[in-house]
Amino acid sequence: MNPVSGADNQLRVAKPFLIQQDWNAYTQEQHSVWAELVRRRMPQLQEHAAQEYLDGFHQIGLREDTIPNLADVNRRLGPRTGWNATPVSGFLPPDAFFEMLAARQFPTTTYIRSRESMEYTPEPDIFHDVFGHVPMHAHPVFADFLQHYGRVCARLMDDKDKLEKMGRLFWFTVEFGVIRQKGKIKLYGSGLISSHGEGTHVIERRPEIRDFNLDQVLEQKFLVSEEQKVLYAIESFDQMFEAAQEAEKRLS
Numbered sequence: 001m002n003p004v005s006g007a008d009n010q011l012r013v014a015k016p017f018l019i020q021q022d023w024n025a026y027t028q029e030q031h032s033v034w035a036e037l038v039r040r041r042m043p044q045l046q047e048h049a050a051q052e053y054l055d056g057f058h059q060i061g062l063r064e065d066t067i068p069n070l071a072d073v074n075r076r077l078g079p080r081t082g083w084n085a086t087p088v089s090g091f092l093p094p095d096a097f098f099e100m101l102a103a104r105q106f107p108t109t110t111y112i113r114s115r116e117s118m119e120y121t122p123e124p125d126i127f128h129d130v131f132g133h134v135p136m137h138a139h140p141v142f143a144d145f146l147q148h149y150g151r152v153c154a155r156l157m158d159d160k161d162k163l164e165k166m167g168r169l170f171w172f173t174v175e176f177g178v179i180r181q182k183g184k185i186k187l188y189g190s191g192l193i194s195s196h197g198e199g200t201h202v203i204e205r206r207p208e209i210r211d212f213n214l215d216q217v218l219e220q221k222f223l224v225s226e227e228q229k230v231l232y233a234i235e236s237f238d239q240m241f242e243a244a245q246e247a248e249k250r251l252s
């Protein structure tokens with residue numbers, strides 16, 4: 001199935017942002033940037049990423065040496081959880097973003113950063129979006145959480161304050177989430193997975209890591225541009241899913 005035509009049928013607000021990934025147009029240099037990024041992250045992640053992330057990486061068929069072909073990823077991911085990594089042209093406005101999450105379509109950029117900005121790219125790229133995010137979408141509970149999150153936010157579009165609170169829930173789970181497994185802090189948030197600097201920052205225990213607490217998370221301000229000073233550790237992905245349901249009750 002072509003994932004984009006599937007998405008076309010469901011998506012209304014996000015439709016203008018959908019593109020095709022022209023996989024054959026990637027240059028050897030671009031593939032080698034991907035390969036270097038993966039090789040740089042993997043030794044740390046083998047030891048410090050949540051097992052669910054590492055399992056997902058293999059389940060969706062990501063490779064070290066080439067930029068993923070999203071159609072191949074979706075052939076593996078779709079049957080597992082119903083999610084697709086759906087190519088988009090760049091940043092999406094919130095209503096389009098939430099519409100896609102609610103439809104189990106993860107907006108995925110196809111561009112890859114240049115060698116000059118290996119560590120940090122202000123715009124999301126395919127390394128952050130696919131390497132950082134998509135492996136977790138193979139996990140059934142995470143997959144359900146993310147769809148539910150999108151549905152709740154889509155209904156809160158007219159309330160900026162509530163949406164800001166939901167944005168914090170996203171930030172401290174999907175983007176900068178950590179989980180306690182066998183007494184150790186493991187990474188699963190895409191910002192920690194895809195950034196060597198951010199991941200190292202957490203592993204060296206420089207931020208304060210608190211037990212996940214929904215009340216605190218909904219009120220916890222953060223700065224996108226700085227390393228995180230406070231993170232919240234979940235005990236299980238079920239806890240994260242329950243937090244989304246609880247947030248829905250409180251904010252609806």
Ligand SMILES: [Fe+2]
Binds near residue numbers: 129
């Ligand atoms: Fe992200």
